[in-house]
Amino acid sequence: MNATVMSTEATGAEVTGAEVMSERSTASAVTTAERVRREGRVRAVVSRGIRGLSARDVEGRWHGLDVDVSRAVAAAVLGDADAVTWLPTDPAGRLERLAAGEADLVTCNLSWTLGRETGGPVLFAGVTCYDGEGFLVRTADGRTDPAELAGKRLAVQAGTTSAANLAAWYGARGLSVEPVAHPTPGEALAAYAAGDCAAYVLDRIALAGARAELADPSAHSLLETTISREPMALAVRDDDTGWFRICRWVFQFLLAAEHAAHGAEDARAAALAAEEAARTADALGPALGLDDGWAGRVLRAVGTYGDIYERNLGPASGLGVPRGLNALWLDGGLHYAIPAH
Structure with a gap:
């Protein structure tokens, strides 16, 4: 990537190095959440096209597990899961765009490693998919x-x-x-x-x-x-702990909602249990920098983590990738929902 001028793929606009430095220097004055609300969009780095994770359909709409995680953040912060500017990016440029201030988060089959987290202004907010x-x-x-x-x-x-x-x-x-x-x-x-x-x-x-x-x-x-071992994770910049916390807990809620519904007698009981988990999380919204309806919106927009996996990678997707390590710990997987209280 050119050190002086970086292109913004979704809009065709150009961002100069000076403008990027200015944005970084004022991060303490204007939080990521405030800027996202002001602009009405979450800027998300995704792949150039990997079915099941992040790929366009024939009508140009983005689908996939990584996509739904980004949509969940947009639903929580903006009340609109579709308020996302998608930034398809080559693997080599994923964290560069984040560090440069062009993106708010990366959900792009990106493995969480020590080298990546210490090699730039990056924090990983949670493992979205365990792979190898x-x-x-x-x-x-x-x-x-x-x-x-x-x-x-x-x-x-x-x-x-x-x-x-x-x-x-x-x-x-x-x-x-x-x-x-x-x-x-x-x-x-x-x-x-x-x-x-x-x-x-x-x-x-x-x-x-x-x-x-x-x-x-x-x-x-x-x-x-x-x-x-490839723990694919949601990444954000390390200069805004409030935004990091929002992204981390949006993803954790997806797991918590599935955990709450686990073992329900039928689909109706599972839905009611997930809704109760949303009400619990909603009450903590103001402390998180969100309103008191954020979790309910996330649940209505994308469902639980299990719903997201089934829709994008399970039998319904045509891929039929077994949950395996991506099951809840209750079913022998590695996903463990952090409690809300």
Whole structure:
């Protein structure tokens, strides 16, 4: 990214380096929430297009788990889940846009790492999806183990942890591969589909969406092996603790609402339990910098975390990605809702 002039994709406007510095320097005077309310939009960095996480439909509308997390924030702060300016961005530029003041949050299949949180003005507000790096291969090649890809060219996305994960996994076994980096998910998938690379390496959930985009998904398989830990998380700048707290608790409410509904006898009972969780969270809105109806709006706009997962990644989505680690702890997963009181 140019250090002096940065383009804003959604509007075509340009932001100068001086203007960015000015915005950063006045962060203590004007909070992110105040600016969002003044402009009536939440600016969210998303991917260039990964089905199930963040991708446009044929009518140009954004859908996916990451998208719904952003919409939940907009519903809480602005009362309108659709009041989001989407900023599709290459992996290498995700945190740059956030740090530069072009975006308010990043929900872009971004893994939470120590290096990322200490390498820039970034805080991670919560793990939205637990995942791990995997391999998409052609079924006809008969490969069942990543070791069988040693010496091969593997498609990856630039700006991700894929190349480092590959080096660590293969290096520990005295093997090596040739990662071939591409700037966008579409280009990486195209290189694999064209036969330029023996596999496409990415987070397994993202690979499920990529596989569904191929001409004949049945001709491609995901290897069972996972070679890394990829806690994909919601990221914000570290200069506004109030905004960080809002984003963290909006996401936590999504988990809390599903937790409240867990084990309900039927759909009606589950809905009533989720609504009760919303009323509890609503009462704490003013202390959070929100009004006393924020959680109810979030629930009506996107549902619980379970609803979001089912809609975007579950059987109803056509992807059928099992909840696995993304289930509540009550069902053996890693998601644990922090109590409201």
